[in-house]
Amino acid sequence: MRKILYALLSSITGKRQGSSSTSIKYVKQSDAALARKFFADNLRRVIVLSLIPLTILGSLSIFITVWYIRGSVEQNSENRLNQINQLTEVIPAELDSLSLSFDKDPKIKLRLKNILNTTSFSFEEVEALFYLRNVIDVPANSKSYIHSIYIYYENSQGRFLSSRDGIAQMDSVLDTSWYTFYQSKVFSGEEELVTQPRELVASSDPNGTTQVLTVYQPFGGLNEDGHPRGVIVMNVLPSYFAKSLNLFNDWQGSYSYIADPSGDPLITSDSFGGSIPLPESEQLAEGHLIRSSLGGALVTMKQSPRLAWIAVSVIPTKALYSLPRMIVYITLALSVFSLLLSIIYALWITRKNYRQVTQIVHVLEHADRHDDTVPAMPDKIQDVYELIVKNILDTFLEQKYLRIQLSERQAKMELLELKALQSQMNPHFMSNTLHSIYWKAFQLTRSPNDACVMIEQLSDLLEYALRGTDDAVTLHDELANVRGYIELQKTRFSDRLQVIWDTRAEMKDCRVVKISMQPLVENSIHIGLAAQDQLAVKVKCRMNGANLHVTIIDNGPGIPLERLKRIRASFESDSMQGKHVGLFNTSKRLTLHYGAGKWMRVLSKEGKGTAITLIFPQ
Template sequence: MRKILSALLSNITGRRPGSTSTSIKYVKQSDAALARKFFLDNFRRVIVLSLIPLAVLGSLTIFITDRYIRYSVEQNNESQLNQMNQLVQVIPAELDSLSLSFDKDPKIKIRLEAILNSESFSFEELEALFYLRNVIDVPANSKPYIHSIYIYYDNPYGRFLSTRDGLEQFAVSLDSDWFSYYRSHSFREEEFATQLRELHTSSGKEHATEVISVYKPFAASGSGQYRGLIVMNVLPSYFETALGQWNQWSDSRYYLTDRNGTPLVRSHFAGSDEPLPLNAAIDRTDELARGDVIRIPYRDAWVSLKQVPRLEWNTVSVIPKGALYSLPRTIVYITVALSLASLLLSVLYALWITRKNYRQIFRIVDVLDSADQNDPQPLPSARAGYISDVYELIVSNILDTFLEQKYLRMQLSERQAKMELLELKALQSQMNPHFMSNTLHSIYWKTFQLTRSPNEACRMIEQLSDLLEYGLRGPDDSVKLRDELANVRGYVALQRTRFAERLQVLWDIDEETEDCGVVKISLQPLVENSIHIGLEANKTLSVKIKCRLIGNALKVTVIDNGPGMSEERLGQVRGALRSDSPDGKRVGLFNTSKRLSLHYGQGDLLRIVSKQGFGTAVTLTFPQPNKTE
């Protein structure tokens, strides 16, 4: 062993065999230059593989990003404004559709005028009113952005047709502000007017819905006035959600404004007090009318604006310049940071490799010395089953015998300790239940002595004593189903004393199943789980116990209407039942499953079905060799 070690040291240090330089101290003092050489070689290999590709790729990325970021940002921003325009254009399209019905269709127009001007209504007029309301109800109910629609013709009774309440009058309607706005404004032909207002849905002022009312007059008279009006109340919240989904840049904001620049809709990310610098852009009416996108600088942001045809609304985006050009700067910072980190990691890795290569021989010396002293200390790689070089292979082969002997001795000691611990636990498991049973009997007679008559506490102690005695009765792990059901009934009676009417248990037992054999105390944990989890989540709980003999197997199912489990949680529970240890929350299920597998020599005898919000069903299968179909 010493000769092998001497040869290895000679190869590394350059000294001739036979020299007395086998001590660690001498090698450390004479081979500092060799350590530096190891470090430089390792460092060069690592730095070429990490830093140079990183620098090249980072430089190319910065160049390409800086070259194309402006163009891509402008194109994406214009595309978003076009999408916003298309989204808003559904409003005039829907108003045009209603105008064709109530202005261009003479039957509908004459019918509605007659109804609004009638003092009383005939049966035919009521049928016509039902049809006319369907004409406006269909778009109002099918379009999520529409809150309500009003149709008005001049009439002496102040009536109008509404999707909210049918035929309404201004005198009793909760919403009549729109009529005042209509009377106080003059409209041009084919013009839409927009008003942002609050619509009250009840007599209390606190119940109000913010809407954008879009007015479209029709049925022009000779004096330039209009006798008819369509009012569509649009929900800003619908468009707010859509605008919020388009936010691709940090702190960017999107707006819908009227022709004067007043915000009608803000994205979720837009501040309510943020002013819009749109005066200069709105004055450029020719460009807006052509559908051009107008961009103006504002503080440290770019404001882009495009007009919605006919409505004369404006779609506006406010994007900070820092968000637009933050990507190239971020790439530069990341490249520099990664380069520095790569340099530091390269130095550390080279130092680690050098230390490992240079000092490996001395670890082998220590291992060989410990082996000579009958105290083998294997190499870390040998303990992991992995040999990295020839030195560890030599030492591993030499120490195999020592390691095997030491491992066998350790295994024997551990097995003896485990056997002693299991024996102690077995003795404790026999003593503790008997102690509990005897103590409960003493408490029972003491309670009876104090009250001098049977009472509820005595009954509960008696029931608990019966449960313990059932578990201790006889060494056999197999019992009849009737005995197991009697034990479960005692447990349920004990729980009903506590929960009273909150707990309901249904028994669905075929008589032919009562003589079937089952594993003792296999049903009570399932019922206990159902009651504990179900009553913790619900005020009341129903549990059904169903027993059926199917072929040569007894199927016992415990069903409850508790909270149930999600598919993810159900998968975790099923996985825990197939593992070697419980997950900490379903110990009863785990123990029952393992007992069935050990008793009958086969697995998958416990099956769980559950749905969140509906309940859980657990089925136990007890093979019956003596039963036939």
């Protein structure tokens, strides 16, 4: 018991002890170390159970939130840029409409050319001028994003058609910078739209300027110098589109703007934070959506197909991932709170474990002193420590009973040995006597006869029973003994007995208990032939896993159900009940040989027969 106590203390504290006689004293000296070890173990277990799931859940939440937000923002940015491009596409649509009138209609082009070159207006020309002004006045006055429209076709008078002034002279108007740009700009074709941000001078007042985006569309073909003969000039108000851009700024610090192909801003929202360098990518020129992370922001851009304006959306990453950061802070706060709770719980469970270990040591002290007084047993088993205390107390209470049981077992073994010696003496006497009778019968008849054969068979049975001291034999030897017994019975009962053998050669070396089958065959023959004229007995041997199953089947009268229950119950008792001595003895011999277990099975149905199976572990 001292060794058990010493091993228990060593496993708990993790330290080597002195002699086993000082184990109890050491418990008091190692209280602090024991408590620290309990606390460290309990805290580690609690942290694993609390912080790891919390960390995994927080990480998954952050990952899923970032993935969802980024996907949602990217989709929203794409939709936003598509809406911006659709909004700006009204400009080339209006220019195309004007181009159909002034470029594709030869009559209108001719009348425009005549009006701009004439020195005096006829009635038809005045009427034509009224029609031409109406063509440009309608979109200029009905579209709030258009400031004014100019139509210029090369002429000797330096004139152009204006939606605000009608026929205007270059030398008498303030806004002529567009004409300078038109003269200096090299246009690649009539379908090309060119944008110029500029200040439109509306009066002689220097402060009377308006910020406009002037969009040029050439028409009329090229002259000898390779320059377009005419141009449609549309002055667009960027403030109109800027109001729409402000509606798209959903995130704090985000902004949108429209840039020209060189990257210079044309239209900006109120929260404009600076232009973004354009990537050198052919995909942008082809109208594909471009996404990139630049300067701590998620940048999305897309170019319109006609104007070549580039819509840009900028969302700061700080604003984009504010929710994931909040989840991180919440996860950290919950982790700290969980850690504090884990420490408190570890302290409480450490105190409880220490009391329980002290109780175990107290019980072991009683056992170590061989004290007969029994410590108090826990009323209810709640954890492993109380289960240990209960088991120790159960062992403590059963020690004396075990010693008594061992003494009784030794006495029974001695009694069995005595009975074995007696059983060996009686068959020896009978064997010698049978040999004498055999030779006496042979002398009387002067030849072998049935009596001599039966005596010889009976002698073989007795010799097998007395041969050797080993209680285990091969299946071949045991079946040979059973065959000898059956041949002896057939001499007596002649054709009334039929025996069927169902065995296999590969099982002949299996080990079985000696004289375990002959008593069962004897029961079948004795009871079966007493109740009926004909009897069939079958001996079947099969391997079932690692066990040899030997089944003895007969078609005798069977066993009534109530008697069958009593026979089965007798296998579990220590005393024989009823008259089935062979069954009881065989069951007990198998139990003594192989240990506790069900080594015999009895199945029977009244009026049908009986089947008894013996199980021999190999």
